Amino acid sequence: MKSVFKFFLNLLPRPLLIRLSYLIRPLLEFFLRGKKYTDPIDGKGFRTFLPYGYGKQRPNVLSPSTLSLERHRLFWLYLKNETNFFSDHLKVLHFAPEQCFLKRFRKLKNLEYTTTDLLSPIADVKADICHLPFEENSYDVILCNHVLEHIPDDTKAMQELYRVMKPSGWGIFQIPQDLNRDITFEDDSITDKVERAKIFGQYDHVRIYGRDYFDKLRAIGFKVEEVNYTAQLSDEDIDTYRLAKGEIIPVVRK
Structure with missing residues (x-):
C-alpha cells in the first residue's frame, strides 16, 4: 500500500x-x-x-x-507549550491561514480571530500585506508564516505588520531560511519559472532569506528572539513529530 x-x-x-x-x-x-x-x-x-x-x-x-508539514507542527508545539495563545483573551491577525490551523483557531473562544490574504478564498479579509486596511496598534498577536518570501517589497510589509501590532504585542513570522547564508539572496533577472524553482525553492518565491532576516526585522523596530525550539526537545520527540531539527522560529515583539 x-x-x-x-x-x-x-x-x-x-x-x-x-x-x-x-x-x-x-x-x-x-x-x-x-x-x-x-x-x-x-x-x-x-x-x-x-x-x-x-x-x-x-x-x-x-x-x-x-x-501539516514540519514547520506547522513545530509552530503548534511552540504555541501550545510556550505562549498564552490558547488561554488568554487575544485579538489575533493570521495571514494566509493554513488549513491545518484554520478551523482549530476559529473554535478557540478566547480569541478574536481574523484571517487575511490577497488571494485566498478562505480568508476573512482580502488585503495586500503592504497596504493593510487595519488601524494601527490593533492586534495582540500576528501570525505571518511563509508569506514574506513571496512579497517583493518585504520592508513595506514588515512596516505594516509593525504598525498594526499593539505595543507589547507579539508575533511569529516564519520563512524558509538558509541558516548557512549570511545575506539574503534576490535576483529579479531570473524569470524562468523552472530556474526560479531550482534556485529559490518555488517559482513564486522572490528571495532566499539568510540570517540577516532577523536584523531586518529589528531594523523595522521589532524585538526579535531567534528560537531554536527543537533544542528543547529530545531526539526521540523530534523524530516522532517529524520536525526539522534546528529550524528557527522568529518570535517578534513590539
Whole structure:
C-alpha cells in the first residue's frame, strides 16, 4: 500500500495532490495509521508520514490527517507549550491561514480571530500585506508564516505588520531560511519559472532569506528572539513529530 501511495504522490503535481488529499484524507488516515509517528496537532498516530516537495521531495514529512508539514507542527508545539495563545483573551491577525490551523483557531473562544490574504478564498479579509486596511496598534498577536518570501517589497510589509501590532504585542513570522547564508539572496533577472524553482525553492518565491532576516526585522523596530525550539526537545520527540531539527522560529515583539 505504501508503494501505491508513493506512486501517486510522485505522479501528481503538488497543488493538485494537496487538494485531492483533503477528499481522501480519511482513507490516508486509515491505511497509514500506526504508532511510530504522531501529529501533535490532532494527536493521531501513523506508521509513516507522506513525502512532500516541489522537485526534490522530502520523505516522511506530510501528516496524513492534518496535512501539516514540519514547520506547522513545530509552530503548534511552540504555541501550545510556550505562549498564552490558547488561554488568554487575544485579538489575533493570521495571514494566509493554513488549513491545518484554520478551523482549530476559529473554535478557540478566547480569541478574536481574523484571517487575511490577497488571494485566498478562505480568508476573512482580502488585503495586500503592504497596504493593510487595519488601524494601527490593533492586534495582540500576528501570525505571518511563509508569506514574506513571496512579497517583493518585504520592508513595506514588515512596516505594516509593525504598525498594526499593539505595543507589547507579539508575533511569529516564519520563512524558509538558509541558516548557512549570511545575506539574503534576490535576483529579479531570473524569470524562468523552472530556474526560479531550482534556485529559490518555488517559482513564486522572490528571495532566499539568510540570517540577516532577523536584523531586518529589528531594523523595522521589532524585538526579535531567534528560537531554536527543537533544542528543547529530545531526539526521540523530534523524530516522532517529524520536525526539522534546528529550524528557527522568529518570535517578534513590539
